[in-house]
Amino acid sequence: MQKQETLSKNQKIILDLIEKSDQPLKAYSILFDVKKKGINAPLQVYRALNKLVKIGKIHKIESRNAFIACKNSKCQIANATIFSICESCEDVTEIHDHKLSEHLRDFKDNKGMKYNKYNLEFFGLCKKCV
Amino acid sequence: MQKQETLSKNQKIILDLIEKSDQPLKAYSILFDVKKKGINAPLQVYRALNKLVKIGKIHKIESRNAFIACKNSKCQIANATIFSICESCEDVTEIHDHKLSEHLRDFKDNKGMKYNKYNLEFFGLCKKCV
DNA sequence: TAACGCTGTGTAATAATATAACATATTTAA
DNA sequence: TTAAATATGTTATATTATTACACAGCGTTA
Numbered sequence: 001m002q003k004q005e006t007l008s009k010n011q012k013i014i015l016d017l018i019e020k021s022d023q024p025l026k027a028y029s030i031l032f033d034v035k036k037k038g039i040n041a042p043l044q045v046y047r048a049l050n051k052l053v054k055i056g057k058i059h060k061i062e063s064r065n066a067f068i069a070c071k072n073s074k075c076q077i078a079n080a081t082i083f084s085i086c087e088s089c090e091d092v093t094e095i096h097d098h099k100l101s102e103h104l105r106d107f108k109d110n111k112g113m114k115y116n117k118y119n120l121e122f123f124g125l126c127k128k129c130v
Numbered sequence: 131m132q133k134q135e136t137l138s139k140n141q142k143i144i145l146d147l148i149e150k151s152d153q154p155l156k157a158y159s160i161l162f163d164v165k166k167k168g169i170n171a172p173l174q175v176y177r178a179l180n181k182l183v184k185i186g187k188i189h190k191i192e193s194r195n196a197f198i199a200c201k202n203s204k205c206q207i208a209n210a211t212i213f214s215i216c217e218s219c220e221d222v223t224e225i226h227d228h229k230l231s232e233h234l235r236d237f238k239d240n241k242g243m244k245y246n247k248y249n250l251e252f253f254g255l256c257k258k259c260v
Numbered sequence: 261t262a263a264c265g266c267t268g269t270g271t272a273a274t275a276a277t278a279t280a281a282c283a284t285a286t287t288t289a290a
Numbered sequence: 291t292t293a294a295a296t297a298t299g300t301t302a303t304a305t306t307a308t309t310a311c312a313c314a315g316c317g318t319t320a
Binding site: 011041 | 267268269270272
């Protein structure tokens with residue numbers, strides 16, 4: 001059974017906003033949007049973001065410095081993420097591909113390194129933008 | 131036959147510095163180091179970095195905002211990168227794994243997206259840090 | 261129930277990363 | 291040999307993220 005995290009006020013406000021967007025949001029755009037809810041400083045946003053990332057409710061798109069909600073409602077995974085990113089319209093989609101995930105999970109390098117996390121980003125053109 | 135790019139003065143200076151380091155360098159640390167060579171402004175560094183990334187001489191470690199030389203001297207690939215990153219000592223190594231690369235190259239999602247690039251970062255603890 | 265650890269909040273200041281805008285020079289290709 | 295493309299230099303500024311400090315709330319435990 002998964003531990004159900006109790007979110008704090010700021011964490012809820014920010015998760016709520018990110019979940020309502022189907023596309024990644026940037027920290028300062030989040031800040032702008034939550035000012036009306038009494039969140040005034042970047043640090044308040046980053047603290048909530050960090051926590052939400054940590055518990056797998058959202059993911060950071062590293063190449064874009066932006067944050068997207070994890071749609072995989074049941075089993076939040078903070079440590080194994082795959083995204084496709086359209087370089088034209090910037091549309092981002094999380095990919096759930098069992099075979100690929102398995103491959104990445106099982107990957108062993110030749111240096112004896114112990115992995116506990118990976119992040120994969122595919123770039124290209126989506127159907128609309130081809 | 132691979133086209134041999136001719137690098138400009140600033141590009142050479144900066145590539146040279148990055149190649150001498152076996153670990154990723156950050157833009158402003160590069161800037162600091164090349165001031166003695168007459169490169170004075172962030173933009174001069176970023177311009178060179180962008181070009182070097184584009185032609186595959188260096189790669190950006192997205193999760194670290196840092197740049198590392200591509201050791202794969204013959205066939206610089208700017209569009210298919212795999213790294214392992216130690217979360218303790220921050221050691222970064224580029225991974226060349228034929229099977230995994232093949233898998234990623236051949237990956238097709240179910241949305242008809244056309245990929246031309248990917249970047250994969252593995253995180254964990256290296257031998258020394260376990 | 262008092263003391264403690266843990267997590268979260270609020271605020272100000274500042275650090276770190278990256279780009280815009282403008283003027284000019286150099287190289288490449290038609 | 292002129293036009294296009296690429297590179298340079300400089301100033302200013304935008305964007306992303308963290309440090310430092312003070313304090314509040316909550317559950318544990320001694």
